[in-house]
Amino acid sequence: MxxxxxxxxxxxxxxxxxxxxxxxxxxxxxRGKPATAQLALSDALDGILQGNYICADGSDARNYGGALGIPEARAFAAAYLGARPSQVLVGGNSSLQLMYQVVTNAYFHGISANATSWRDEAGSSGQIKFLCPAPGYDRHFSICETLGIEMIPVTMDDNGPDMDQVESLLRADPLIKGIWCVPKYANPNGVVYSDEVVERFAQLGKIAGANFRIIWDNAYAEHHLVENPPELANLLALSEQYGTLDNAVVIGSTSKITFAGAGISFMASSEANIAGFVDLLGIATIGPDKVNQLRHMRFLKDMPTLxxxxxxxxxxxxxxxxxxxxxxxxxxxxxxxxxxxxxxxxxxxxxxxxxxxxxxxxxxxxxxxxxxxxxxxxxxxxxxxxxxxxxxxxxxxxxxxxxxxxxxxxxxxxxxxxxxxxxxx
Ligand SMILES: Cc1ncc(COP(=O)(O)O)c(C=O)c1O
CATH class of the missing domain: 3.90.1150.10 (Aspartate Aminotransferase, domain 1)
Structure with missing residues (x-):
């Protein structure tokens, strides 16, 4: 022109x-909120229990207890996350809250019974850091910001984070304590991590400093827009193979499956990590909303129904x-x-x-x-x-x-x- x-x-x-x-x-x-028509797809949740509050193990969902979640929800979440039920905790309506708790637990108390806290590992002059594949999810970054954890952006391409960069940063600095990931249909660039990238993730625990955690936020695991969706390799299975299961924390929720504000959340990791999490959780609550968990199980039933x-x-x-x-x-x-x-x-x-x-x-x-x-x-x-x-x-x-x-x-x-x-x- x-x-x-x-x-x-x-x-x-x-x-x-x-x-x-x-x-x-x-x-x-x-914001990425479901539309009202999407929420309405799950309106049958309302009233689905019809007075039957008894869970698979005979417990009453209305009562206190059951910090790990009801057994049928743990089994369901295990299938969803690619874990074993014993590796799963089912929580309340927000996976973001689970992630916040994982990070604050690790920061202030230590993530499992014998782990030192990140704060203590940093000492008086050290600075805890997190790797942040970017662009990424703003609310992940807010968790780091509020705790004063320094964020290091990591480049992404069509296969996921640049793993050469991730590995060399980890080798150089043991105070890098975590990395945020949305491994499937990443928020916001839609990237699905390749098999090679996931396999390299499963080995990060071998080169990272103490108590390093991969926060694997699989928020969009089943949220496809195409007929033949891409598959994501199973980080938990690979981590088990490489002996690094403690480093992997896999997260999901039904926020964009049922009700965004009244769904259920889940987390899978090593049994030691889950036990450490429950110990601290027990200080804050006597148990999750098991009635909602039960409603979800009667409604979602199994993976084909989901x-x-x-x-x-x-x-x-x-x-x-x-x-x-x-x-x-x-x-x-x-x-x-x-x-x-x-x-x-x-x-x-x-x-x-x-x-x-x-x-x-x-x-x-x-x-x-x-x-x-x-x-x-x-x-x-x-x-x-x-x-x-x-x-x-x-x-x-x-x-x-x-x-x-x-x-x-x-x-x-x-x-x-x-x-x-x-x-x-
Ligand atoms: C990547 C990612 N993780 C977590 C969430 C929030 O999940 P929840 O509603 O389970 O807290 C969102 C919401 O947009 C998200 O995009």
Whole structure:
């Protein structure tokens, strides 16, 4: 385009932007919440117990106790996480809370009976650190930030974290005590860790300092958007093989399977880790909400039943993802400025997010322009430790909650703002 053509095009984009502003839109593509129609798929949870509160082992779900969770939920979670029931704890409605407790337990008390605390291992001048494959999940990073744990970003590619980088960092510094992972349909870039990456993860315990933990947050294990979903290798089985099971903490929940605010969470690790966790948990509670666990087991039954439910979720979610992708393809594919594409984006096979990359230095500007036109996006940078995206390119799009017409309108604005921000630069 000649300079005059660019000027004319920019004027046209600015005019369209002002017209949209006049509409006073109020649209939101921020958090990865299930839509109301998805929640309604599990409405049968309500009343499903019909007065029968007795669990598989004869205990009464209404009473105190059962810190590890009811036996049928532990068996179910074991199948879901690829563990043995004895390696599983079933908790309350939030896996994030389990992760927070794992990290705070390790930090203040030691993760199992004989383990020293990370705080003591650091000594008076040492600094505990965590590896953070980035971009990643902002709430993982907030846990580190609140405890003053230094976060070291790790590069990711289509196979997962750069394992050469992970291994050399661990070899060099025994005060790196953990790594955050979302190994399947990662939040936000949709990456599924390759078999080779998982196998290398299973061996990290051999090179890391004492009490190193891999927090393997498999939040989207069954949340596919395609017909033949990719498989994730089993970290627990591989860790057992390499003698590093204590280093692996595998997490999941039904938050995006049943009710996001009233599901059940689970954790699998070595029996020593689970026992250490329960000891500390017992100080805070006399047991989890076993009535909800029982309701979930009567409803979800087994993995084939759960997969049917996930298919119904996919039927709702897939058109929303397709619509976002259609806007990106139609509006931006093939468009160049300064010999670079206006943006690149992921086509996830599952999970809750599409990651968009602007040209360098423009993500915050696009988010601001969208906000000015009534479209809320996750703040630029929030998928990085300390909210600092070094290239300022990542924008996380979360299409699950809004309806199709809302997405349609919001994406028109988004595409316009990407073009406007790039040309204005
Ligand atoms: C990677 C990841 N882990 C955990 C959670 C929260 O899970 P829960 O609702 O079980 O606390 C989310 C929610 O968006 C997530 O994206």
């Amino acid at each position: 000649s300079t005059n053509d660019v000027q004319a095009h920019l004027q046209n984009l600015s005019d369209r932007y002002q017209q949209i502003q006049a509409k006073k839109l109020n649209l939101d593509l921020t 997969r049917q439910l996930m298919q119904a979720h996919r039927d709702i979610l897939q058109p929303k993802f397709e619509l976002v992708l259609k806007h990106l393809e139609d509006g931006l594919a093939g468009k160049m400025h300064n010999d670079q594409p206006l943006g690149t984006w992921t086509r996830p096979a599952g999970g809750y997010f599409i990651l968009f990359d602007t040209q360098p230095g423009l993500a915050d500007k696009v988010v601001k322009l969208c906000a000015g036109a009534g479209v809320k996006l996750t703040p630029a940078g929030s998928t990085w430790p300390y909210k600092k995206d070094p290239a300022n390119t990542n924008i996380r799009l979360a299409p699950s909650f809004p309806g199709l017409s809302e997405i349609d309108e919001a994406m028109q604005v988004f595409v316009l703002c990407v073009e406007l921000a790039t040309l204005e630069q």
